[in-house]
Amino acid sequence: GQNIDQPTEMTATEGAIVQINCTYQTSGFNGLFWYQQHAGEAPTFLSYNVLDGLEEKGRFSSFLSRSKGYSYLLLKELQMKDSASYLCAVPRGGSQGNLIFGKGTKLSVKP
Amino acid sequence: DSGVTQTPKHLITATGQRVTLRCSPRSGDLSVYWYQQSLDQGLQFLIQYYNGEERAKGNILERFSAQQFPDLHSELNLSSLELGDSALYFCASSVELRSEQYFGPGTRLTVT
Numbered sequence: 001g002q003n004i005d006q007p008t009e010m011t012a013t014e015g016a017i018v019q020i021n022c023t024y025q026t027s028g029f030n031g032l033f034w035y036q037q038h039a040g041e042a043p044t045f046l047s048y049n050v051l052d053g054l055e056e057k058g059r060f061s062s063f064l065s066r067s068k069g070y071s072y073l074l075l076k077e078l079q080m081k082d083s084a085s086y087l088c089a090v091p092r093g094g095s096q097g098n099l100i101f102g103k104g105t106k107l108s109v110k111p
Numbered sequence: 112d113s114g115v116t117q118t119p120k121h122l123i124t125a126t127g128q129r130v131t132l133r134c135s136p137r138s139g140d141l142s143v144y145w146y147q148q149s150l151d152q153g154l155q156f157l158i159q160y161y162n163g164e165e166r167a168k169g170n171i172l173e174r175f176s177a178q179q180f181p182d183l184h185s186e187l188n189l190s191s192l193e194l195g196d197s198a199l200y201f202c203a204s205s206v207e208l209r210s211e212q213y214f215g216p217g218t219r220l221t222v223t
Contacts, residue, residue, distance in 0.1 A: 042214035101154040
């Protein structure tokens with residue numbers, strides 16, 4: 001079957017760096033997505049990894065290891081507005097359409 | 112603003128009723144997805160359309176149905192509503208099946 005695991009909650013300090021991990025099991029890998037979701041709002045697209053390695057996009061970077069079924073999202077220079085849930089998602093059953101989402105990691109950034 | 116619009120923003124209705132949620136995808140996007148998000152279940156895929164045709168079904172109940180119209184907007188119909196159907200319903204769109212999805216603001220459904 002397909003499964004995604006993420007920590008439920010994390011806390012970090014403003015200005016610091018935090019790493020949010022995601023492990024997945026899927027039949028036929030077709031990439032991994034990260035989304036940010038503020039409470040009560042829509043998820044917003046952050047990154048897409050299909051090859052192994054680190055993709056950097058401003059303060060956010062995402063890493064993928066296909067052999068380990070593992071990804072992480074790295075957030076640098078944390079700001080209060082980064083307090084949100086971070087969702088890891090993979091395409092269902094190897095398709096490249098609809099997504100299976102993890103339950104999300106709720107990040108709280110403290111002053 | 113993702114460019115995906117959803118109406119209504121909030122909906123309060125009684126058990127047993129039927130409601131219709133509407134979604135307009137981003138300009139140029141052919142694929143539309145519907146997701147349900149409740150507190151205990153996270154974001155669950157319901158159904159997907161591509162250029163007017165159903166492409167995939169997820170955890171969608173038989174009481175729920177959807178369609179995508181020629182102008183590419185989509186509607187999700189929920190009938191015989193139960194208390195457990197209370198949730199946020201999101202629509203997302205993508206330009207192709209292989210690209211990232213952009214989510215609308217959601218419809219918060221409350222069944223009383």
